[in-house]
Amino acid sequence: MSAQALHQQTRRNFNRKRLMSFALPGLVLGYFAYIFMAFDMAGLGVRVNLENARTLVSDAYSYKTHVTQDNRTGAVEIAIEGERKGAYAPGTAPGWVRLGETSEIDLGGGHVVTFGGRVTYDVPGYGLVMAEPGAGGVNASLPDGALPDFISLSKNRLMVKTDAGRLTVTRNRAEVFKYSLGWELFFFTLDSPYHGMSPGALFKAAVNGEAGAIWQGFVGNKMWRHGDVGWALLETVLMAFLGTCGAAIIALPLGFLAARNFTPLGGLRFAARRMFDFLRGVDGLIWTIVLSRAFGPGPLTGSLAILLTDTGSFGKMFSEALENVDARQVEGITATGARPLQRYRFGVIVQITPVLLSQVLYYLESNTRSATIIGAITGGGIGLLLTQAINTQKDWEEVSYYIVLIILMVMLMDSVSGWLRRKLIKGNGGGH
Amino acid sequence: MTDIAGSATRVADIQAAYLAQARSKRVMNLILIVIFAALLIAGFRTADRRNAGGFWDGLPNILDFPADVIGEAIERAHLLPGYLIKYLPSLIETINIAGASTLLGAMAGLVMSLLVTRGLGPVPWLVGPLRRVLDILRAVPEIVIALVLIFMLGGGPVPAMIAIALHTTGALGKLFSEVNENASLRPVEGLASVGATWTQRMLLGVVPQVAPNYLSYALLRFEINIRASAILGFVGAGGIGYDLRNTMSWGAGKFDEAAAIFLLLFLSIVAVDQMSSILRHRLTHGAKPGEIHR
Numbered sequence: 001m002s003a004q005a006l007h008q009q010t011r012r013n014f015n016r017k018r019l020m021s022f023a024l025p026g027l028v029l030g031y032f033a034y035i036f037m038a039f040d041m042a043g044l045g046v047r048v049n050l051e052n053a054r055t056l057v058s059d060a061y062s063y064k065t066h067v068t069q070d071n072r073t074g075a076v077e078i079a080i081e082g083e084r085k086g087a088y089a090p091g092t093a094p095g096w097v098r099l100g101e102t103s104e105i106d107l108g109g110g111h112v113v114t115f116g117g118r119v120t121y122d123v124p125g126y127g128l129v130m131a132e133p134g135a136g137g138v139n140a141s142l143p144d145g146a147l148p149d150f151i152s153l154s155k156n157r158l159m160v161k162t163d164a165g166r167l168t169v170t171r172n173r174a175e176v177f178k179y180s181l182g183w184e185l186f187f188f189t190l191d192s193p194y195h196g197m198s199p200g201a202l203f204k205a206a207v208n209g210e211a212g213a214i215w216q217g218f219v220g221n222k223m224w225r226h227g228d229v230g231w232a233l234l235e236t237v238l239m240a241f242l243g244t245c246g247a248a249i250i251a252l253p254l255g256f257l258a259a260r261n262f263t264p265l266g267g268l269r270f271a272a273r274r275m276f277d278f279l280r281g282v283d284g285l286i287w288t289i290v291l292s293r294a295f296g297p298g299p300l301t302g303s304l305a306i307l308l309t310d311t312g313s314f315g316k317m318f319s320e321a322l323e324n325v326d327a328r329q330v331e332g333i334t335a336t337g338a339r340p341l342q343r344y345r346f347g348v349i350v351q352i353t354p355v356l357l358s359q360v361l362y363y364l365e366s367n368t369r370s371a372t373i374i375g376a377i378t379g380g381g382i383g384l385l386l387t388q389a390i391n392t393q394k395d396w397e398e399v400s401y402y403i404v405l406i407i408l409m410v411m412l413m414d415s416v417s418g419w420l421r422r423k424l425i426k427g428n429g430g431g432h
Numbered sequence: 433m434t435d436i437a438g439s440a441t442r443v444a445d446i447q448a449a450y451l452a453q454a455r456s457k458r459v460m461n462l463i464l465i466v467i468f469a470a471l472l473i474a475g476f477r478t479a480d481r482r483n484a485g486g487f488w489d490g491l492p493n494i495l496d497f498p499a500d501v502i503g504e505a506i507e508r509a510h511l512l513p514g515y516l517i518k519y520l521p522s523l524i525e526t527i528n529i530a531g532a533s534t535l536l537g538a539m540a541g542l543v544m545s546l547l548v549t550r551g552l553g554p555v556p557w558l559v560g561p562l563r564r565v566l567d568i569l570r571a572v573p574e575i576v577i578a579l580v581l582i583f584m585l586g587g588g589p590v591p592a593m594i595a596i597a598l599h600t601t602g603a604l605g606k607l608f609s610e611v612n613e614n615a616s617l618r619p620v621e622g623l624a625s626v627g628a629t630w631t632q633r634m635l636l637g638v639v640p641q642v643a644p645n646y647l648s649y650a651l652l653r654f655e656i657n658i659r660a661s662a663i664l665g666f667v668g669a670g671g672i673g674y675d676l677r678n679t680m681s682w683g684a685g686k687f688d689e690a691a692a693i694f695l696l697l698f699l700s701i702v703a704v705d706q707m708s709s710i711l712r713h714r715l716t717h718g719a720k721p722g723e724i725h726r
Contacts, residue, residue: 028535035532038525039589047586056583235482242475245468281702285663285673286694289680293497296484303479369573376575377666380483383575387667390579403576410571 052393059396063184064165067097067105067176069115071133076103076115080184085222088190096178105176111164119174121160121167131158131169138169183397185223192217224398229385233409235299236381239371240413242299243306244364248356251311255318262322272315279312284370288378297379305374306367314359321355322348354425361417368413372406382406505691515692519675523696525589526671527704529664530657533593537600538650544601545608546634552612552620554630569602578664592669596657604653611645612638644715651708651715658704662697672697 036042066082069075078093080086091099098104102116110124121129127143129151137155152159158169166177188195194202194217206214219227256262258272287305295301330347338346375383382402389398480487505512547553548562574595581591619637628636639646665673672693679689 031535032532035528035593038528039532039593041590044585044590047588049584049586053584056580231482235479238475238479242472242479245472277702277705281698281705282694283659283662283697283701285659285666285676286697289676290497291494294485294494295487295490298483298485299479300476300483300487303476369571372573373575373663376579377663383573386576387579390583393583399580403572406573406576407568407571410573411567414567414571 056396056399058179059394060400061397062179062181063397064177064179065094065184067103067113067115067178069103069119069174071172071174074116080190080223083223085189086185105178107162107164107176107178109164111162113165113167113176115174119167119169123160123162129158129160129167131174133169133171133174135171137171140169183224183401185221187221188217189222192221224401229382229402229405232375232382232385233405235302236371236375236383237368237409237413239299239302239306239374239381240364240367242303243371244310244360244367246303246307247310247314247363248360250307251314251318252356254311254315255322258315258319259322261325261327273319276312276315276319279308280316281312282309284309284374285377288374292378297384299375299380301378302371302374302380305378306370310363310367313363317359318352318356321352325351357424358421361421365410365414365417368410372410382409501687501691501694504687508688511688512692512695515689516696519672519689519693519696522665522670522672522675523700526661526665526673527658527700529589529592529596529661529669529671530654533596533600533661534650534654534657536593536597537653538604538646540597540601541604541608542639542646544605545612546638548605549609549612551617552634552638566602566605569598570606571602572599574599574660574664575667578669579667582668587668587670587674589670592661592664592671595664595669596660599660600653600657604649607649608642608646611642611649615641648712648715651712655701655705655708658701 063081065078065080068077068079068082070077076099077090078088078097088094093099096106096108098106102114102118105113105115107113110122112122114120117132119131119133123129126148129140129142131138131140133139138153138158140153140158142151142153147153150161152161156171158167160167165179168175185195188197194205194214197205202214219230254272254275258269258276260269263269263272284305287308288301291304291308292301295304325348329351330343333343333347371381372383372386375381376387377383382405386399386402386406389395389402476487544562544566547555548559548566550556550559553559553562574592577595577598578591581594585591615638619641620633623633623637661669661671662673662676665671665675666677668674676690676693676697679686679693
């Protein structure tokens with residue numbers, strides 16, 4: 001080839017390369033433009049619910065306490081998050097509420113609300129907002145000047161929304177929300193004798209033989225249901241464990257059937273392989289739906305769905321590992337006069353164990369995640385609790401609690417399976 | 433002579449010691465297997481007890497639902513082609529969710545992987561923290577992010593796409609960084625010696641070496657993401673999963689449509705699996721087959 005032709009060819013190659021390096025990003029960009037249109041991203045701005053986002057974020061790290069007065073009877077109720085489970089017993093109140101003829105609620109930073117026949121809210125830097133709810137409406141009187149944007153007022157309703165809290169007055173009720181940081185009543189609910197105890201005092205009580213009662217109080221927490229959550233986590237891990245190990249146990253003999261060097265019968269091999277493809281192709285989602293019709297919601301359904309899908313994956317992988325087995329080791333074992341079963345035990349199993357174990361342990365970790373998802377579909381484990389909490393759309397602190405627990409659970413399973421992998425495979429000697 | 437007798441006893445000693453060792457190892461293995469079996473049985477019984485319907489009660493019914501679905505599908509087989517066409521757009525949406533999220537995740541994962549590879553990362557002290565970020569991205573199940581985003585953004589394909597893309601970033605970032613570790617540093621050093629910036633060194637020195645492995649992992653991820661996007665549709669994120677849930681909740685009478693969706697889903701998963709496995713085989717010729725990381 002002449003230098004000329006070589007030069008030409010090189011130039012052509014360069015041009016092609018240059019075209020490629022422009023075409024590829026162009027292609028990707030074009031695809032994204034198509035996705036942008038197909039997913040209606042432009043319309044997303046309209047659909048975004050910022051209010052939801054705000055409640056979600058603020059609820060995740062703070063909680064509110066409702067102080068409510070029935071304007072007819074004058075009775076005052078205090079409840080955390082306005083839930084019965086978080087209600088203070090009548091006559092008791094947190095430190096910032098002083099109950100009396102006219103109850104005084106200190107929202108902090110100089111914001112003070114008083115209840116009684118007349119409801120007042122002293123807003124620092126603005127003045128005293130007053131309301132006398134009665135037959136004619138809320139009868140509010142505000143300081144002079146234009147209505148500030150943190151107050152909304154109509155005949156029958158007054159709402160003052162400041163950074164410190166929120167006051168709503170209607171004819172029948174006056175209600176104050178006070179926001180506080182943290183997750184409310186995380187350890188003990190108000191009816192537990194251990195509520196509000198310092199860790200030191202708790203420890204002392206535990207040493208003095210109340211450990212059982214303290215544990216009961218914590219696990220039985222009605223607000224957070226730690227006991228149920230613990231069970232849900234256990235169910236999820238159980239699904240992953242049963243599904244993965246069951247699949248491995250079933251797939252091992254089937255893997256021999258599908259391996260070319262162990263099954264001379266082509267028909268049998270073909271059948272086994274198509275079965276694996278079918279199990280994998282149908283996918284966990286469809287298996288979950290089919291199985292939950294027969295077994296109902298719960299961890300067993302999830303385990304079986306994982307088991308069926310992974311039998312397909314493991315069968316395929318095991319048969320490939322078996323086809324890669326070194327025949328010389330088997331011959332060596334045969335030469336010592338080993339029976340067929342011994343040949344398998346010492347010639348084959350020893351070779352594939354490290355591969356199998358490492359794959360099974362990888363799957364165990366990833367199936368913990370799948371089990372969460374399957375639980376959300378079929379109804380079991382932590383996935384169910386998470387979807388329930390999200391669907392109620394108000395207990396976002398519980399949602400964040402569950403998310404943290406799920407992440408911790410998956411990471412724990414990750415490190416456990418990694419530890420086992422190192423331990424078992426190194427201990428086996430025959431590995432890589 | 434005494435020497436030989438001595439060595440004979442030594443051999444006997446060694447044999448005895450070896451047998452004792454083998455025996456103790458066998459006992460240990462037996463104990464491990466017994467513990468494992470006990471865990472498995474106890475786990476099964478616990479799961480059975482906490483399930484709404486028991487295993488043995490449900491077993492005879494296991495074929496009832498598939499039989500219903502297939503029965504209705506056969507009964508109205510002439511409608512099937514119509515349904516297949518009717519649900520094709522949803523299938524395309526599901527595949528698009530998987531495609532877009534795989535692309536986004538692969539691009540983010542590529543950048544992340546270069547940042548967290550020791551020796552390549554431009555900011556050494558960022559390597560550790562960014563690895564933890566990848567761990568967390570990998571640990572969060574897609575459904576968690578998707579559900580939260582559905583609450584904020586409303587239903588549709590976008591929450592699913594973001595959720596899967598984030599998970600993909602975590603998964604591919606880790607795999608890519610493992611690939612990067614095996615890349616030869618010589619091209620990088622060569623580029624550095626002529627004054628190339630970090631971006632140029634990575635783009636021209638590292639990425640061409642490892643691009644086939646990247647592509648192979650990304651294709652594998654695409655397979656996984658199709659399944660994931662079908663599942664997310666089932667919880668309200670659009671695509672074929674959403675249609676499946678709707679037809680299922682109608683109960684009997686709509687099962688012929690459910691059958692069409694099952695068929696579409698099955699066929700597309702198998703088709704993508706086959707295509708990607710052929711492509712991957714071509715890309716990493718000689719790489720160990722059958723190693724699947726999820």
